[in-house]
Amino acid sequence: MIPATWTDIPAPGGLPEARRAAMERYLAQGLPHTRQEDWHYTALDHLTRQPLHPPAAGDASPVIDEAPGHDHGSSASPAIDGGVSETKRMPGAAGPSQTRGEDAPPLQGGVTHLIFAGERLIETRSTLPTTLLRALEEGDLAAAPTLAPGTALSALNSALWKGGGCLTVPRGQRLERPVFLRFLAGEPEAMLHPRSLIRLEAGAEAVVVETYTGATAANYWCNPVTEVELEPGARLTHVRLIEEGAAATHTGLTAVRLAAESRYALLDLSLTGRVCRNELHLALTGVGAACRLDGLFLSDGRRHSDHHLRVEHAVPGTASRTTYRGVAAGRGLGIFDARVLIRPGADGTDARQDSRNLLLSPHAEIDAKPQLEIYADQVQASHGATVGRLSEEALFYLRTRGIDRIEARRLLLAAFAGEALGLVAEAGLDDWLMPRITARLNEIGESIQ
Amino acid sequence: MLEIKDLHVAIGEKPILKGISLTIRPGEVHAIMGPNGSGKSTLAQVLAGREGYTVTAGTVTWQGQDLLSLAPEERAWAGLFLGFQYPLEIPGVANVQLLKEAVNSQRRRKGLPELDAFDFLERVKASIKLLEMDDAMLYRGVNEGFSGGEKKRNEILQMLMLEPRLAILDETDSGLDIDALKIVARGVNALRGPERAILLVTHYQRLLDHITPDHVHVLADGRILASGGRELALEVEAKGYGWLTEPSPPAPLPQAGEGRGEAGREARP
Ligand SMILES: Nc1ncnc2c1ncn2[C@@H]1O[C@H](COP(=O)(O)OP(=O)(O)OP(=O)(O)O)[C@@H](O)[C@H]1O
Ligand SMILES: [Mg+2]
8 A cells, every 4th residue: 555644764854844744745646647637648546456565674676687897796785885975085076176078087986886675775886975865864965855846756755765876976077987776676565765866066977877677576666766966067877777577667757957058868768667657857957958868668568658758948048859769569558748848038949859659569559749838939949759660661671681570670670779779888888788678679579470 | 593484463453463474594684674664673572572462373483492482581591682673771770780680691591600790891891892882881871861873882782792593683773873884783793603693674775785684575564575685675775665565556667667576576465
């Protein structure tokens, strides 16, 4: 059962009040339902029929594979070294403000991994901070969850979260290697509300990878909220990889705020999990801020993947580029529901949305709904959405070259998905990420007659 | 090696090919000419295994086996190649990737080890050079943004890499400038050999200046109206198709008699 009352979670000063207020916000709204416009395509009724509960202490998490630089198994979980105070004493961070951009000096300290099982931190490999809870305990008030919009589910997360990452990259610093926040779930009926905060101070640069993984058979619910705050000139590449268990429900929300001249690049990958809803609320609040939102969702079997994007251009001279590719097979369902709002005064905005989708079987469905709301002048805005099938002509052409049907389909699917995967190589994640995506694409390609 | 017997093909209810018979032996070059819409591409596509056509009668035998029962890729493995009249653009699949997949699938079928990256590239580069293509084209999407002539050259590149036993080239000469035509002809001639055969579909006899055919056939309205030697092509070039398609014009023009019959033309019923 989703709690109907306040659940106390030990937390530093001030938070219990905030949690209570959040719980009240949640209770006032209740679980989203399909009669609400924003939830038109995704039903969560099944959650009310499950005896959901907070995860037990000993979580049966799946074994995770290697991530780049992740030397899994060579050491037992070390304690968090340094904690938040370490952030403030990061090598090279103490000096006067650094230049931003290409010249930003890389941070020492190598790879950062925070791995959570259930909501418990089980492994840290980091000279960086640390968890959100820890940050709050250390009195880092800026870490208090604030950005996330007041949706019912984010309110529930605000009320109930226990674990989650907290990353602050100091002014002018560039992280040399990606930071991994990995969330593992394994316990049936568990209800997880991880909370993460990623802050890049002025001119800082980082690649952050969030992964959500779970045991195949467990029908857990993961409801993470991730807040991203980019100060002027900061640059973040953010990968969200959904590889939830086949019976899992995922309702993630990412809230992003971009200050002047900052750059945000998202790679939203939804590969597995029974019902997935990815919500993105992004606000370009500083002149010259720009974002690139790339996504790929693969829905086969009875999988449901709903991508709900809300992009807001609040000031002049901002840009957004959205490129999503969707593939559905079997009785899979995919949804691309994106709205770009260009507020009055946000003149000279440049906003493009491009959603292309492939249906591989007669019962698969993809709903693509790109929307533009323009209240400013001199705006360059476009949106396009297509839903089609693999080109028989292209398949035939390849087959006449001796490439068999399955291989030909594989090539075409990879080419199609590749249009949204430019960030994989740009983030240096090719070796780790491409095989997982390719394996899923091949699985889907081979599943059709 | 290829024997087409009384082939009838329809698209939906509409008959397109109305009884084609044609035999191609190893080492031969055949040319098919004919007016627009006469069924030349249909014949080429049916031979390559395209779906959507109904073979209503007739047989096609390829090296002793029933060609029509094979999937397109099986036909390719058996040594058949089709150069498309309109080569497809496949963005996102690099040209080099297509070539590599194609060559290696064929090798796997033959039980040969896959070419390693070095040997493969060596071979591609040699063909690229022969065709005076730009290396950069290897790394672009298949035919993506290629000019008409570049696409045709790219078809020939694929052909050279696959070394087919029978290459069917559907208007590979259309849209080529004079130099490109020579280059493409050079590519085709490089493939010629006693074991291989070529079937050229063309509107222009000038291609045949560079690739000398052993047999020329005129296809009109789904039938082969005439077959002959090289001269038939010249005759068609000079006179068009009218004299073939209208067997009994009310009053034959005086000039129309010249050259008739000397090509050993076999008019078909
Ligand atoms: N999918 C189709 N549906 C209906 N008719 C078709 C289809 N494809 C081809 N045809 C018809 O079949 C006939 C033969 O076409 P084909 O492409 O084989 O001609 P062609 O001889 O290659 O002509 P060209 O010299 O112009 O290339 C034409 O009348 C064409 O309109
Ligand atoms: Mg044609």
